[in-house]
Amino acid sequence: EAGVTQFPSHSVIEKGQTVTLRCDPISGHDNLYWYRRVMGKEIKFLLHFVKESKQDESGMPNNRFLAERTGGTYSTLKVQPAELEDSGVYFCASSQTQGLGETQYFGPGTRLLVL
Amino acid sequence: KNQVEQSPQSLIILEGKNCTLQCNYTVSPFSNLRWYKQDTGRGPVSLTIMTFSENTKSNGRYTATLDADTKQSSLHITASQLSDSASYICVVIHYKAAGNKLTFGGGTRVLVKP
Numbered sequence: 001e002a003g004v005t006q007f008p009s010h011s012v013i014e015k016g017q018t019v020t021l022r023c024d025p026i027s028g029h030d031n032l033y034w035y036r037r038v039m040g041k042e043i044k045f046l047l048h049f050v051k052e053s054k055q056d057e058s059g060m061p062n063n064r065f066l067a068e069r070t071g072g073t074y075s076t077l078k079v080q081p082a083e084l085e086d087s088g089v090y091f092c093a094s095s096q097t098q099g100l101g102e103t104q105y106f107g108p109g110t111r112l113l114v115l
Numbered sequence: 116k117n118q119v120e121q122s123p124q125s126l127i128i129l130e131g132k133n134c135t136l137q138c139n140y141t142v143s144p145f146s147n148l149r150w151y152k153q154d155t156g157r158g159p160v161s162l163t164i165m166t167f168s169e170n171t172k173s174n175g176r177y178t179a180t181l182d183a184d185t186k187q188s189s190l191h192i193t194a195s196q197l198s199d200s201a202s203y204i205c206v207v208i209h210y211k212a213a214g215n216k217l218t219f220g221g222g223t224r225v226l227v228k229p
Binding site: 104 | 119166
């Protein structure tokens with residue numbers, strides 16, 4: 001069974017440009033999460049989808065970030081326009097069920113560098 | 116100040132030796148705690164999970180302990196191997212019906228040398 005996949009693995013863009021990150025969760029996983037780790041900091045939550053609905057987007061830093069999950073399968077995270085402080089590693093995770101026993105499976109991340 | 120603090124930030128050990136990583140947390144309420152291993156260029160992978168009532172949990176050469184009273188956890192690696200070189204992340208989880216909230220530590224980078 002394929003794990004969580006993310007594309008691209010790396011992205012280098014200039015300040016002011018737009019970047020779109022993609023996440024393909026494990027098939028059948030209704031829960032999809034976005035996290036990010038900025039340089040020298042811990043991983044932090046961005047948002048949570050249940051199927052195509054945003055369950056919790058309290059971690060989104062500002063309105064330059066837009067996440068979508070049309071059809072409840074893959075998800076995209078768009079940053080527009082990108083700023084220097086957006087540089088970091090963006091992780092996606094998926095899980096089958098919520099609750100105490102939930103296990104989130106993480107993708108390899110997308111390394112974003114804004115110059 | 117992060118609610119999950121890990122120490123040391125990094126350490127180097129010789130192959131075959133043991134080491135212990137520390138995690139102190141202030142997250143409340145608390146449902147369970149996981150240790151993740153993150154290899155370079157990969158996402159975190161869960162090693163152990165413990166509820167507040169569990170004191171110790173093992174997964175092969177990895178043994179995690181938890182003291183919910185002092186809010187401390189440790190991860191002990193026995194007879195280290197080169198493949199243990201990775202970042203180890205302590206994650207405290209609070210169960211919510213709307214979706215579990217994960218609070219991550221900054222991680223400890225372990226380098227095992229031959």
